[in-house]
Amino acid sequence: MNQEDLKEIAEKQKEANAPFEHNIHVCVAASCLSSHSDQVMTALDQEVKKRGLEQCCKVKGVGCMGLCAAGPLVSSGNNEKMFQNVTAMDAAAIVDNVVDEKPAPAAIVLDSKLPFFRGQKKIVLENCGEIDPEKIEDYIAVGGYEALFHALTSMTPAQVIEQISKSGLRGRGGAGFPTGLKWSTVAKAPGTKGKYVICNADEGDPGAFMDRSVLESDPHRILEGMAIAAYAVGANKGYIYCRAEYPLAVKRLKDAIKQAEKLGVLGNEVCDTRFSFRVEVRLGAGAFVCGEETALIASIEGNRGTPRPRPPFPAQSGLWGTPTLINNVETFANIAPIVRNGGDWFAGIGTEKSKGTKVFALAGRVTNTGLIEVPMGVSLREIVYKLGGGIPDGRKFKAVQTGGPSGGCIPEQYLDMAVDYESLASVGSIMGSGGMIVMDDSSCMVDVAKYFMDFCMSESCGKCVPCRVGTAHMYDLLAKITNGTASQEDLAMLERIAEVVKFTSLCGLGQTSPNPVFSTLRYFRDEYLNHIERKSCGAGVCSQPKAAGVGA
Amino acid sequence: MSPASVEIKTLKIDGRDVGAREDQTILEVALENGIYIPTLCHLEGLTEIGACRICLVEVKGTPKLLPACVTRVQEGMEVMVNSERLQNYRKVIVELLFSERNHICSVCVSNGHCDLQSMAQKLGITHISVPYRHPHMPVDASHERYINDHNRCILCTRCVRVCHEIEGAHTWDVTGRGSQAKVITDLNTAWGESDTCTSCGKCVQVCPTGALSEKGKSVSEMSKRRQFLPYLTLMREGRP
Numbered sequence: 001m002n003q004e005d006l007k008e009i010a011e012k013q014k015e016a017n018a019p020f021e022h023n024i025h026v027c028v029a030a031s032c033l034s035s036h037s038d039q040v041m042t043a044l045d046q047e048v049k050k051r052g053l054e055q056c057c058k059v060k061g062v063g064c065m066g067l068c069a070a071g072p073l074v075s076s077g078n079n080e081k082m083f084q085n086v087t088a089m090d091a092a093a094i095v096d097n098v099v100d101e102k103p104a105p106a107a108i109v110l111d112s113k114l115p116f117f118r119g120q121k122k123i124v125l126e127n128c129g130e131i132d133p134e135k136i137e138d139y140i141a142v143g144g145y146e147a148l149f150h151a152l153t154s155m156t157p158a159q160v161i162e163q164i165s166k167s168g169l170r171g172r173g174g175a176g177f178p179t180g181l182k183w184s185t186v187a188k189a190p191g192t193k194g195k196y197v198i199c200n201a202d203e204g205d206p207g208a209f210m211d212r213s214v215l216e217s218d219p220h221r222i223l224e225g226m227a228i229a230a231y232a233v234g235a236n237k238g239y240i241y242c243r244a245e246y247p248l249a250v251k252r253l254k255d256a257i258k259q260a261e262k263l264g265v266l267g268n269e270v271c272d273t274r275f276s277f278r279v280e281v282r283l284g285a286g287a288f289v290c291g292e293e294t295a296l297i298a299s300i301e302g303n304r305g306t307p308r309p310r311p312p313f314p315a316q317s318g319l320w321g322t323p324t325l326i327n328n329v330e331t332f333a334n335i336a337p338i339v340r341n342g343g344d345w346f347a348g349i350g351t352e353k354s355k356g357t358k359v360f361a362l363a364g365r366v367t368n369t370g371l372i373e374v375p376m377g378v379s380l381r382e383i384v385y386k387l388g389g390g391i392p393d394g395r396k397f398k399a400v401q402t403g404g405p406s407g408g409c410i411p412e413q414y415l416d417m418a419v420d421y422e423s424l425a426s427v428g429s430i431m432g433s434g435g436m437i438v439m440d441d442s443s444c445m446v447d448v449a450k451y452f453m454d455f456c457m458s459e460s461c462g463k464c465v466p467c468r469v470g471t472a473h474m475y476d477l478l479a480k481i482t483n484g485t486a487s488q489e490d491l492a493m494l495e496r497i498a499e500v501v502k503f504t505s506l507c508g509l510g511q512t513s514p515n516p517v518f519s520t521l522r523y524f525r526d527e528y529l530n531h532i533e534r535k536s537c538g539a540g541v542c543s544q545p546k547a548a549g550v551g552a
Numbered sequence: 553m554s555p556a557s558v559e560i561k562t563l564k565i566d567g568r569d570v571g572a573r574e575d576q577t578i579l580e581v582a583l584e585n586g587i588y589i590p591t592l593c594h595l596e597g598l599t600e601i602g603a604c605r606i607c608l609v610e611v612k613g614t615p616k617l618l619p620a621c622v623t624r625v626q627e628g629m630e631v632m633v634n635s636e637r638l639q640n641y642r643k644v645i646v647e648l649l650f651s652e653r654n655h656i657c658s659v660c661v662s663n664g665h666c667d668l669q670s671m672a673q674k675l676g677i678t679h680i681s682v683p684y685r686h687p688h689m690p691v692d693a694s695h696e697r698y699i700n701d702h703n704r705c706i707l708c709t710r711c712v713r714v715c716h717e718i719e720g721a722h723t724w725d726v727t728g729r730g731s732q733a734k735v736i737t738d739l740n741t742a743w744g745e746s747d748t749c750t751s752c753g754k755c756v757q758v759c760p761t762g763a764l765s766e767k768g769k770s771v772s773e774m775s776k777r778r779q780f781l782p783y784l785t786l787m788r789e790g791r792p
Contacts, residue, residue: 287729304726309602309622462707462726462733464603469648472731473682493682500644503617504605 001264002272003149006140009263013141020058022098023077024048025129028061029216030248031209036087037072043088044074047095057099063217065129067116068209068370075129079117084110115386116368121349123357124333125373128217133252136259139220145265147339148224151231152273155339160232161187164335166343168355173200173291173328174403174432175508176354176421182325185315186233189323195235196319197226198326200296201242201249204288205404206455207363208435211329213371214359215242215249218333219256223266223279225332228339230277233325237278241296244283253281288405288459292507293318293326295461306461307507328433330359350376354420364401364437367392374419381415384438395440399523403432405452405459406512408519409445428519430512444541445524446531449516450478456513467510470501474517481528482542484535491532495521563629572625579607579620582633589633590642590671592649593708594621595758597781598717604708606642606671609633617641643675651682652731653689654703655761658771662762665775668706669761687731694744697767698756702734705763711735711755718784723749754781 026032026041044059065073070084076098083094083104090108097104122128131138139145151160165180186195199222203211215222226238242250257279260266268276282300289295290305297319299305318324334356338346350356354376360383363369367389374383380400384390391397399409408429410417417423421431439448457471477494480486498514505511521528530538559574565587572581577600582589592604602619609620612630620633632638649655649668657663689702712724712735723746727736737743756764757776765774 289729309619457730460730462728462730463601464605465645465648465706466605468707468730468733469652469685472685473648473651476683476685496644497648497682500641500648504608504641504645506602506605506619 003153006145006149006265006271009137009140010143013137016137017058017141020056022053022057024057024059024094024098025062025065025075025077026059027063027065027071027073027129028133029064029128029213030246031064031068031213032071032073033248035072037074039088040072040074040086040091043091044094047091051095051099053095053099057095060132061134062130063128063133064125064213064371066120066125066371067110067368069368070110070370073110075112077130079112079129082110082112083108114368114389116370116372116389119378119382119387120373121357121375122373123337123346123349124214124221124330124359125217125371126337127221128213128371131218133217133219134255136220136256136263139218143340144220144336145224145260145271147336148227148231148265149271151228151339152271152275157187157232157234160228160339163338163343164232167334167338167346168343168350168353169331169334169338169346170354170421171328172330172334172358172433174406174430176431179327179331182315182327183229183232185313186235186323186325189316191234191323193320193322194237195233195322196324197230197233197235197238198293198296198300198319198324199226199238199240199332200291200293200326200328201240201246202284202291202296203246203329203433204243204286204291204459205406205433205435206452207361207401207437208404208433209361210359210371210434212246212249213361214329214333215246216252219249219252220260221336222253222329222332223256223260225327225335226279227266227270227277228335229325229327229332231275233323235325236276238280239300239319240279240281241284241290241300242281243286243290245286250281250283257281287461288455289461289507289509292509295507296326297324304461306463307509309506330434351418351420353422358419358431358434360434360436362388362436362438365391365395365440365442366438376420377418379416379418380410383419383436384415388438391438391440395442398439398441398443399445399448401429401437401439401448401516402435403430403515404435405455406430406508406515407432407435408515409439409448409523410519411523428515428522430515442539442541444482444537444539445520445527446478446482446537447539447541449520450475450482452516453478453513456509460509460513464504464506464510466501467505467507467513470497470505471510471513473497474501474514478517481531482537484531484542486532488532491528561625561627561629563625563627563631565631566633574625576625577621578609578618578623578625578629578631578633581625582620582631587633589620590674591621592667592671592706592760593710595710595714595778595781597785598710598713598758601709601713604706605645608638608641610635610638639675643677646672646675646677647680647682649706650677650680651684652687653705654684654686660704660762661765661769661771661774662704662776663772665772666762667760685731689734692737692743693767694742695746695749695751695767696744697751698743698753699765699767700735700737700743701763701765703763704761705735706761707733707735708760709735710758710760711764714754714758714781718781718788719750719752719754721748721750721752724755757781
């Protein structure tokens with residue numbers, strides 16, 4: 001495989017696509033599949049064949065189009081026409097509309113000019129909804145693997161790292177560590193026993209599905225990003241650590257690896273150069289803590305997935321004691337475009353300290369739930385009201401929870417704040433991997449804190465004392481507050497334990513687990529006091545006061 | 553590492569100037585200089601895991617608290633091992649341990665010989681302010697010579713480490729997450745039915761509490777013999 005071969009494949013695929021005057025794209029990512037988009041696709045295929053339109057109308061399975069709430073989604077390519085809540089019965093109407101311009105039933109027409117679609121800027125998700133995630137040729141036809149080829153043949157590893165540093169890209173897994181700096185650290189680490197590149201696809205935050213969607217919609221993008229990273233840091237082996245709860249993502253990744261190795265863009269002598277890179281998928285058994293890099297490494301090594309104190313950091317001593325680069329799915333998805341367009345291009349998007357775009361999984365009490373990608377620096381209000389379409393049922397906005405169990409709740413007064421790493425941290429929350437849960441006045445904030453504490457308590461690995469025991473006590477105390485049996489002393493105890501858990505836990509899971517408690521106490525302390533003093537829940541969520549002693 | 557290649561660092565611990573080899577931890581250097589840093593999961597001769605968080609110290613210029621047992625010394629480091637904040641956190645952590653399972657000293661075989669108990673005394677803990685959780689934990693008395701009482705276990709994994717690293721049997725391990733975590737023998741079978749246990753008793757001797765004990769011991773009769781461990785480790789490493 002050389003550059004000419006790559007071009008030839010791209011041309012061939014473009015030619016193969018050209019004769020089709022009409023395209024019908026059906027979302028085959030997990031969310032739409034779960035509402036039977038596979039049946040829709042079969043029905044559309046049959047309808048096209050029945051009418052003898054196979055030569056001019058192509059039905060294609062594609063990745064996530066974003067507005068998951070309205071799935072299954074169908075589009076006419078380039079999202080000119082879009083259809084929502086489609087069933088197999090709608091196949092004829094859709095073909096009528098796309099091919100013969102007949103009006104489609106109002107119930108399935110989705111306005112593709114909605115701010116939800118128009119307000120986005122797509123880099124990571126640029127191929128989602130456009131290409132067939134199961135076909136490498138489709139990826140190559142939109143410029144796939146060109147960046148890898150370019151890096152391998154006309155850039156030195158140092159030049160690749162320079163572009164990544166220049167881009168200002170920060171880790172999209174949550175902590176926001178500068179990616180270029182991480183890469184250069186691993187590149188500089190002496191790796192006499194080899195080095196590794198790991199893709200952290202252990203997404204587990206409640207309400208988050210960004211990584212899953214990217215993996216299901218554009219798996220080659222991740223492989224290309226990893227290969228470029230491996231070349232830059234001097235690794236020849238990579239692992240994708242993906243949770244077993246994502247079977248479709250795992251299947252598409254494995255298929256993509258096979259296709260890429262067959263074409264020679266992965267494996268030995270990648271693209272006819274001296275660089276070799278093999279990738280394996282490793283399944284996580286579903287432990288939230290395995291998203292923490294040292295626990296993830298332990299899990300890949302076949303040990304119990306528990307974190308260890310850092311330093312040494314994985315960049316110095318990671319998988320099997322060798323220098324290891326770990327980046328999140330979304331971080332790797334940004335690499336190919338940066339190499340293709342240059343670091344300066346990427347640095348021109350976003351805010352001063354947070355460059356590029358961010359993918360968010362918009363969920364909760366908002367009209368348009370789904371997957372969005374926006375430039376860093378847009379306001380929360382824009383996300384919730386413009387893209388998200390506001391709060392349904394005429395209810396009132398209360399808070400937006402970002403960053404999952406490690407994050408916090410942001411109240412209304414900060415709705416106009418720009419979304420970037422620093423601003424979110426300044427109001428007691430974090431970017432996290434990009435889960436965003438909108439809450440209205442029907443949510444009780446103590447109950448929300450209890451929900452996240454329940455999650456952290458069950459997901460604590462049990463290794464260090466403050467996280468293992470502290471989270472359990474915090475959950476018990478929150479349960480006491482919500483069931484109306486708590487006193488002021490219990491609240492003081494909650495704050496005391498929360499502080500200890502935050503400052504003494506071994507890894508990020510424990511250190512950040514009190515964040516939902518801190519942020520709800522900071523902005524909604526009156527709700528806590530209401531439960532304790534008046535034994536009532538303003539939102540009507542928590543159970544009525546019970547007799548004393550009915551604790552957790 | 554040959555002695556010639558080891559660099560010497562100077563640092564301050566609680567205001568005192570101390571010298572250390574670059575491969576030493578803050579804990580080792582502190583102990584050498586008679587500066588007390590409380591520990592629970594640490595035991596000389598076993599690998600450090602930094603899990604109990606009792607030995608956390610403050611290092612000037614670092615916002616995070618660092619476990620003394622795994623943190624290597626650095627030139628010019630200024631370490632505080634006994635600030636009010638640390639004392640407060642240590643008390644809460646020990647209280648959390650007491651509240652987690654059943655640690656009623658008066659009926660324990662290790663009463664008077666227990667690391668957790670003496671830690672509480674040293675830290676001045678007179679009562680536990682957090683509510684006891686009292687989970688239901690079975691006692692495994694299936695082994696002919698030893699007893700495993702999970703109710704007294706603090707999950708320091710000294711037993712797991714000594715069995716793996718010194719005895720080489722790896723009979724012990726941990727199962728479950730969070731407060732469901734517990735030490736197990738083999739693949740969670742009864743200790744008495746273990747195919748791998750050599751009955752050497754090292755796990756019992758390194759256990760800090762009354763969780764692992766010898767059969768036939770009554771209240772306060774189970775004292776542990778740990779002196780063998782540094783010796784065995786030295787012999788293993790072939791060091792003089």
